[in-house]
Amino acid sequence: MDHLRAVPSGAPSSEGAPEGAVLGDLLARSARGDSQAFAQFYDATSARSYGLALRVVRDPSQAEEVVQEVYLDVWRQSGRYDAGRGSVIGWLLTIVHRRAVDRVRSAEAATRRDATYHQEINPVAHDATAEAAEASLEAHRVRTAMQALTPIQREALELAYFGGYTHTEVATMLDLPVGTAKTRIRDGLIRMRDALGVTTS
Structure with missing residues (x-):
């Protein structure tokens, strides 16, 4: 995720405001193409995103890939966030969780394909x-x-x-x-x- 970390970061402009308001402001600015705001949003939320991804996929490298994919999506689609449907952090973590579950399901599908192949060449009782x-x-x-x-x-x-x-x-x-x-x-x-x-x- 070096390309995300390389974006210059700074302190959110709304110091003292509730976290939800700060994140909402950063996300809105990101939707307008503000890379500085996106870097701040990433710095403020990436630890929680990675923690959730890791708890689902159980593999650090896979968790890093999930988080990278999520933030790329957030950067491209930040304008789709609807404050009326929940908090920014809840919205973000829902995306992380869904992407992590998809990754687990994909790995399970690959495992099933391998198991099917193994059963075909080695009959099972x-x-x-x-x-x-x-x-x-x-x-x-x-x-x-x-x-x-x-x-x-x-x-x-x-x-x-x-x-x-x-x-x-x-x-x-x-x-x-x-x-x-x-x-x-x-x-x-x-x-x-x-x-x-x-x-x-």
């Missing part, structure tokens, strides 16, 4: 094949159930369970009170349970 099929079916059911959630529930659940973040961390990332974050996660889990047909004793 019936029991192992049945177990793999069952696991694949369960993963499909979970993905389908996730689509039944509202966007805000899905976002909170993805951060909490796929990203590995605590309720407090999720609340910070989404710029929400902790109680609200917990409610979104709880409601999402209830809808997931209903969609999966899980019964409680």
Whole structure:
């Protein structure tokens, strides 16, 4: 990400303002082609972006690539940010999380292709094949159930369970009170349970 770090940086002009206001101003200036503002935006947010990417992909080099791709997209599409749909940091981390999950899914797909090739040249016992099929079916059911959630529930659940973040961390990332974050996660889990047909004793 040297080409991003090479852009000269400086202190945000709105000193003392809430972080969300500062980031919103920097993003708006970036949308107008202000590379100085973009450098400041990057410096203020890249550590959190990298931390989230690393927790999802579990590999430092892969996390760096995810973050680089995200900030290139942000630079090109910063004008698409809609303040009415959430905080700047929540918007950014959602992009990071989605891109990181895509990277994981791509790696899993490559692994499955390798496994398929291996099975074709080395026949697998019936029991192992049945177990793999069952696991694949369960993963499909979970993905389908996730689509039944509202966007805000899905976002909170993805951060909490796929990203590995605590309720407090999720609340910070989404710029929400902790109680609200917990409610979104709880409601999402209830809808997931209903969609999966899980019964409680």
